[in-house]
Amino acid sequence: MRSGELTGGTEVEPGGAADRAQDRVRERDGGPGRLTVVGLGPGSADLLAPMALECLVRAGAVVGYDRYMDLVDPKLLAGKTLFSSPMKKEMERTAKAVDFALSGLDTVVVSSGDSGVYGMAGLVLEYLEREGLLHAVELDIVPGIPALCAAAALLGAPLMHDFCAVSLSDLLTPLPLIMRRVRCAAEGDFVIALYNPKSRKRGSYLAKALEMIAAQRGPDTPVGFVRNAYRPDQEVRTATLGSCDPEWADMLTTVIVGNSATRLVNGKMLTPRGYYEKYGRENDGN
Structure with missing residues (x-):
């Protein structure tokens, strides 16, 4: 792969990573590079x-899902080794990122929102654990603004x-378990943020979840739909x-x-914290 070239995914065998780590360290006087997983936030550069x-800025290599790589300012990617691949290739991207780091490149794996909320942070850490590389590669995880906070x-x-x-x-999670969690959250009277509400193959799950919540809370319960938060085609x-x-929802929507x-x-959703109920108006004006 040439520096600055954005490629589609290629098959990477995850097995034998520990042996590769030892080979890489022996080959390089400087040792492996740092591996960092970052959250890009909602997508706007202003919220990075x-x-x-x-x-x-300091990375030598950047790895990510192709749609999320498109959210990064091209100026930040210029002159770097780049690797992107489509959805369902998370294992491949993780293996490639670790390989880059083992070769001595400071490597960044990008996720949208916060990388620790349905992002790549967990998979990268688990990969290092399972492949015996926890002490071979230094891992940092940098937070970002998660989708539910942007939507809120x-x-x-x-x-x-x-x-x-x-x-x-x-x-990755059985549907009965998902719906049990929705039902328990509804019974517990939690405000509920629904991620990944809909796709071409999952057309009915959101309607089922909302019906389940309405059965606990009633039809007048407020709900919000935010699509592409803080991006040019934002819908609220x-x-x-x-x-x-x-x-109204698709895979780019967060429902609260x-x-x-x-x-x-x-037109705004307000969930009171309880200040007026506890203190009344004694603090008005403060």
């Missing part, structure tokens, strides 16, 4: 964390009390469980369902 930006900011203030996140993707909608349309206290205020 300074620490993540610094890591991208655009919707108002829906996450002011206890909340949880559930991914509706059954690629608020409604109620009784009036919303699950067809309010708890029993959440209300709509001038």
